[in-house]
Amino acid sequence: MAETIAGPAGAPHAEGRRSLARPVPLLRGYTVLLGAAWRSLRAHRANLVLIFLGSAALQGTQLAFIGVLLGAFGAIAGWDVSEVAFLYGLRLTAHGVCTVNFGQHRASAIVVREGDWDRFLLRPVPPLLQLLTRIFNPGTLGDLVLGLAILVAAAPHTPITWTPLAVLYVAAAVVGGGLVEAGLQIGISGLDFVLGPTTRVKDTVDRVLTDFGAFPMTIFGSAGTWLLTAVLPLAFVAYLPATVLLGRTEELLVPPWIAQLSPLAGPLLLVLGIAVFIRLSRHYTSPGH
Template identity: 45%
Template structure:
């Protein structure tokens, strides 16, 4: 664990120096992320202004949900963005080098390059939560604050796990890159709202089939005392971070098994 922490610090330093070599590109990427997330905020603001709330959730409550979803996405993007590169790693033959090193294949993929261009996501998530949390009348306790941190981290791990599973399919399939944008679009479009707005079938689908609910809706409902909006017993929501951790662990196992089917392109 100590060696991993040292590797992480080294990678972070190298990433920072690399990004600073192309400062204009670095700044443009941050501005682009800010602009995209600002457009989502504008859409939600217009919707709330027109209807006063969504599925019985007040404006501040919806913004808390959006902030939690964005914070989870920031964890995924900041720490696990390289999951989306697996197609490239496989198809270019870069994976050949991974097989020659006495280091975990997954860790080599994870540390392929540290991503600093997601600061825009981090800034938006922090600003939204900083605005919404004080206005949502939450009965804070130290345990609830720690639970929120765990839920955000687990949400990021869940999204990263889905991207890792998608990428691992490239060991067998020709190309899975189109699924990357699909996952991000679904999370960024549907994940910003209380999922009961899509009806009972939609809420169940986004919980059991595509576990989007664990990234924003369930954590926000538990934090805000809106367990009444969930379709299952509310006390189960407190265990929701385990779903993200479990999905990520299963994704790593799936990645390892699929990697056995790797066939070098010979490049």
């Protein structure tokens, strides 16, 4: 049951709606909604496996392309096979962290256009949380599993000294990188409430992160490196933490301490992206009015 405050001509305003139900704790709401989305997939298990394999195969094509480059030239910007593989695994694992947990940001335009946001506003769970748990895409697990496999396979062949601190830093870098991507995409999703569908913008950002994130930034020159660090913070996803672990901070255009603290950029950008999304969602107009 919900109470609404009518605007002009009796049309309910999104910001005027107040749920009379007891608010559900965020973690509880997330686990319940995600569990329901996952159970709905189990009705078609063969399709689940095919989607999983298809996602892994799609990412594998880029890995094969990088392998061809390394086979032809032996190194990319001075990075050898094991180092490039480690960078690729770090980036893909971070991408998996983002898509597994936040991948439903892609549905924001559909939710706004079809009026599903109205139903989200009437429930005792934050609307953004409902959007992110709307369904579960099993293909995202393919990204995560393949990324972890590459990371684990490449790690022993790198010059990294594997101490508990180094392992902890990798874990922080993976999570932080995933949150960088999530923060960007969630913030862009908020524009759906004021500018209309932004799916193509999000696809472009995703393509840049995917295509450019697998390579050392130095191949893009000084201007490109600054662009992918300060404007579109791709470098924070995997490149900066990789240079710290591989002892390559001398090639950076930013101070080494920024690279060392790069995993912290993820939580900051996620909070900023969510704040932008919530702010812009106040401009929501129900398609039924």
